[in-house]
Amino acid sequence: MTANAQSWLDLSPDNGFGLGNLPYGVFSTPATGRRTGVAIGDLVLDLQAATGDDVHATGSLNAFMARGPEAWHALRADLTTWLTDTAHRDTIEPHLLARTDVTMHLPIEVADYVDFYSSQHHAENLGRMFRPDSPPLTPNWKHLPIGYHGRSGTVQVSGTPVVRPSGQRKAPSDDAPTFGPSQRLDIEAEIGFVVGTPSELGRPVPLGAFRDHVFGVCLVNDWSARDLQAWEYVPLGPFLGKSFLTSVSPWVVPLAALEGARVTPPSRDPKPLPYLDDTDAEPWGLDIAIEVRLNGELISCPPFDLVYWTPAQQLAHMTVNGASLRTGDLYASGTVSGPGKDQRGSFIELSWGGKEPITLQDGTTRTFLDDGDVITITASAPGADGIRIALGEVTGRVEPSR
Incomplete structure (x- = not known):
């Protein structure tokens, strides 16, 4: 270049x-x-x-x-x-x-939206919080990229107000659920992948066809109401705790711009099944440095290169049952977190489930988001001749429930 x-x-x-x-x-x-x-x-x-x-x-x-x-x-x-x-x-x-x-404006007409759960550090952090007497990872986690289908109609461009969602909540000590605004509004710092060319129904997309279908990369904030999510997700997974808004950056960086950012992904044990085994395939780990700011203050730097399942593996898994791709499909990595406390991509991790409030430079503290808070996620990656590639930003301001 x-x-x-x-x-x-x-x-x-x-x-x-x-x-x-x-x-x-x-x-x-x-x-x-x-x-x-x-x-x-x-x-x-x-x-x-x-x-x-x-x-x-x-x-x-x-x-x-x-x-x-x-x-x-x-x-x-x-x-x-x-x-x-x-x-x-x-x-x-x-x-x-x-x-x-x-x-x-929103850069694409979003066809389908899928969100994965592919950062091992994020998954282990949540496992330690919610299943302290069990292994932090579920038995299937290292065998397949776990994900859920989201609501494409509420994917919106950066800057769209984040209206605090309301719904049912039930604390472990409560006898019955209550209804009201979420008290544990959270972020999820993620990288998104935009599908350009469709695939045929019934024909899986192999690892080697990743470049043939994925047009580019954007930033994603999959806003999450953790109290709504905790009550509703058993046994079928996320629903109203996620579907109220997902924000994306306005610029889609072409896959071709990230050639210099490709790295070998983390080693995997056990070895994945053949359709996910990229040992001899083109490596699609990506050296993307993410930064999360709350009201302008840097609070986290999640490293995308440590994500366990690559976007090529996610695409292969998403279609292995014959599900077809459509132009405008968006799929996201899931929350990106690293091993350090300052590398966690969500407030549920940063505050350890609300038990360890974050102290900001002005002396205030947060466990989850307050009305008026502004979250800005940016990212960059190595580019040609040592010049870094910017992925832009995705920003949202929390507004009171309506």
Whole structure:
């Protein structure tokens, strides 16, 4: 990939949105409808205006993603040429807009949403909290990527208000459930994967076909009401404690931009079954550094490279029963946590179930989220020539229940 210094644009090497990135999003201005844009530095390139292709004026990335990997790679190559060869400057420059002057929207029409549970440190932390007299991992955890189907209609773009959900809650000491606003509102810092090309019903997608189907990567905050979840999840799993809102970042980073971030995933014991065994396959561990901020204060740095099940394995498992993929499917890693206390990707872990409040720099404490709190999740990964790739941010402000 051509280095940032070779662009005719004045790009800061610390910007994170250089030529090695070129993430896609959907924007609007007072003068235009929703269009596809590519972030470059502090600017957005209007793709419909630059290419004349109406696929970029549909209001989502879905129509373009459905064209498949050849189209994705061709446009990425064109973008690199346009932004490095000064012969294209007069044609491209008029279609560059300041990112501060555009409004960002949900980048995809979400078809299905699946959330996994693939961070071993996160799973072990929850197991130690809730099953102290048993092994922290359930017997199936190291044999398959555990997940649940979420509610695609409540996946929303970063900045969407987080209205505190209400529902049934029952503390262990209560005789009966009560109804009211969640008192244990939480976050889940995750990485999401966006499916571009569909698959045939009844035909599993093997590990080696990951690149053929996954278009790119985004940030996800799977907001969670832990008290609602604790009462409802037996025996069928998460429902109202999760379905009220899932936030995603506005920019989708192409898979091609993360070549320099690919790493060997953690070793696995026992060896996975053949359809999940990536021993001789292309490694799809990703060296992504996540940061979580509460009201601007850094409180956690979860490391994605330690996640046990890779996105390629998650995709293979999600389809091994013959379930088909659709353009716009979104699946997320599950909460990302590391071994350190400052690497936990949720408040239930950071406060150890509410028993160890977090003390902030202003002297206040938190176990779970208060109304008015703002959570911002950012992430970056190694890119070309030592320049890091930014995944943007996903932000939400907690509002009182309605």
